[in-house]
Amino acid sequence: MPSPFSLTRDDVDAIAAWTVIRAARELARMLAIELAPLRLTPVEFGVLAQLAAADGLSQADLARAVGVRPQSMTALVAGLQERALIDRGADRGRGRHSRITLTRGGRDLLAEAYPVVLASNSWFGDDTAHTERVVSALVPILDAPMDAGAISAARRRPADRE
Secondary structure: OOOOOOOOHHHHHOOHHHHHHHHHHHHHHHHHHHHHHHOOOHHHHHHHHHHHHOOOEOHHHHHHHHOOOHHHHHHHHHHHHHOOOEEOOOOOEOOEOOOEEEOHHHHHHHHHHHHHHHHHHHHHOOOHHHHHHHHHHHHHHHHOOOOHHHHHHHHHOOOOOO
C-alpha cells in the first residue's frame, strides 16, 4: 500500500532551511570556479578574510568563524602556512594557543580575491537593496547558531506564539 504522504517540488522549495542549504552548496561551487585562477578555495578566502578583520585568531576561533570543524582547520592552516599566506606565531607549544595572522603575501592575495568575491553579490540580482536584505536575513543565523536544546524548544513552541 503506497504512503498517503506526498510532496511537490513547490513544497520542498518552501522549506527555507533546505533551500538555503542547497543554495549555499551551489554558491560555494560557483565561487570556487571564480577563485580557482587565484589558487584559492572559498574556505581559504574565508580564512584570509577573517584574519584580515581580526588582529590574529586562534585556530579554534578561526574554525568557528569560517564554519569548519577544528580538525579541518588544522589542514587548512598548514596549507596556508606552507604557501606563506599566514603565520602561526612563535609562541606555539603544548597548551598554548598561537595567534594566526596574515603575512604580506596573504594580504596581497586577499586584495586580489576580495573584488572577485564581492562581485558575487551580483548573483543575487542588480538590486543592491535586495542583496542587503538577503545578507540581513542570513547574518543573524550565523551570529547565533542554535544548539540542539534551542532547536528542541523551537519545535515545542506554537508557531503562532512569539
